[in-house]
Amino acid sequence: MKILIAASLLIAIAGTAISIFGQMQVSKLADDKVVAGTIRSMDEKGWFVLNDKNHTPINIARIEIVGLKILIHYTFTASTIHSFIVTPDETLAASGFFLGAAVHRDYAAITLSQVNKNGSAELVHPSAIRSEFGNIWIHGLFSAD
Secondary structure, X not given: OHHHHHHHHHHHHHHHHHHHHHHHHHOOOOOEEEEEEEEEEOOOOOEEEOOOOOOOOEOEEEEEEEOOEEEEEEOOOOOEEEEEEXXXXXXXXXXXXXXXXXXXXXXXXEEXXXXXXXXXXXXXXXXXXXXXXXXXXXXXXXXXX
16 A cells, blocks of 8 residues: 555656646747646535635636536636646645546546555545645646637
């Protein structure tokens, strides 16, 4: 299980580095749009976008839970999707959580999974996660007309 957690962290770090490099390469385009932010679920109110002195979202209109997915709605509709990275922070990763996203031109659908005691992955309903410090980090690069 420790190997799977370490592998998940390594993939997240590599994905972030690739995303940043990709953003530097494409950022010369005048119509680039970034979606970035941090989401958290601390209590029965559910998932929300952090917007405080340490966290400022960019182009996130709203989030909602639909089935087993967290939908991140953008403030625009993209013409091209360049990249989109979602990753758990160290708190969620240490608890065995990993995630992925199906990315669309106006929203992304995040799916959460967790390594169980048998070492297998299983889907997790977003409402099952409550953490005062656990975050999901979001970064996407798009073009919009």
